[in-house]
Amino acid sequence: IASGLEVEVELISSDAVQVTTGDRVILRDWGGASDLQGEVRRIDPYGITKYSALGVEEQRVRVEIALLTPSEERPALGHGYRLEAAIIVWQATDILTVPESALFREGGQWSVFVEKDGIAQITAVEVGKSDGILSEVISGLVAGDKVVLYPSAAIENGSPIAARTQL
Numbered sequence: 001i002a003s004g005l006e007v008e009v010e011l012i013s014s015d016a017v018q019v020t021t022g023d024r025v026i027l028r029d030w031g032g033a034s035d036l037q038g039e040v041r042r043i044d045p046y047g048i049t050k051y052s053a054l055g056v057e058e059q060r061v062r063v064e065i066a067l068l069t070p071s072e073e074r075p076a077l078g079h080g081y082r083l084e085a086a087i088i089v090w091q092a093t094d095i096l097t098v099p100e101s102a103l104f105r106e107g108g109q110w111s112v113f114v115e116k117d118g119i120a121q122i123t124a125v126e127v128g129k130s131d132g133i134l135s136e137v138i139s140g141l142v143a144g145d146k147v148v149l150y151p152s153a154a155i156e157n158g159s160p161i162a163a164r165t166q167l
Contacts, residue, residue, distance in 0.1 A: 005077065007038055007065040009085045013047045016061035018089045025065050030083035031076065036069040040087060063087070090129050097134040102147040103127065113148035114141070115161055120148060122157040 007027060011019065025038035040063060047059040065085060067074075077083075102112045103125070110127050113120040125140030141147070146163075148155060155161065 005067050005071075005079070006041070007067060007083065007085060009063050009065065010048075010050070010060040011063055011087075013059040013061050016043060016047075016063065019043055019063060019087050020089075024088045026086040026088070027065075027067070027069075028084045028086065030074070030081065032074055034073075036067060036074055036077075036083075038065040038067050038069075038085070040064070041066045092129075092136075095128075096137040096141060096143055098125070098127075098137050098141065098147055099149055100130065100133060100135055101149045102151070103135060104151060112141070113151050113155055113161075115146040115148065115163070118160055118162065120151075120155050120157065120159045120161045 007025075019040055021040055021043065023040040025040060027036035027038050030036060042064040044062040047061045050058055050060050052058055065087075098112060103110050105111070106122060106124070109124050111122055111124050114123045115121075123140055123145075126138040128136035128138045130136065148161065
């Protein structure tokens with residue numbers, strides 16, 4: 001540990017089960033010019049019940065993160081300060097992704113509408129990991145395929161479609 005400071009975060013239990021000791025952590029929005037580096041050191045073996053700002057009951061798990069960035073690179077950071085922690089539970093390079101907003105269920109499997117010569121074609125896809133914004137596409141699409149974002153119920157296989165342009 002670079003100094004006596006450590007970071008403590010509370011994760012929703014469904015997120016905490018994906019985290020393991022040793023996972024890399026990026027610490028942002030702490031007030032400095034660059035991100036800080038950390039590493040998960042401990043995951044509590046039990047959850048606690050808390051209520052969200054909306055009054056929703058949640059199970060939370062405490063996770064301790066060691067700061068790896070040397071203290072001279074974060075001189076103003078102190079006890080009780082607020083920051084954002086991004087725990088890296090999976091990473092890969094050279095994968096095909098699709099926005100979550102393009103995916104929908106059709107016949108029990110994930111599908112997207114692909115634009116082919118101005119026509120919407122329903123295409124089954126196999127998805128892998130997801131971060132809630134983008135999903136890994138294991139099969140069904142190739143790089144360069146154009147997919148329909150937020151497909152409405154009015155679109156069906158063979159519907160004519162056109163790209164929207166931004167002004």
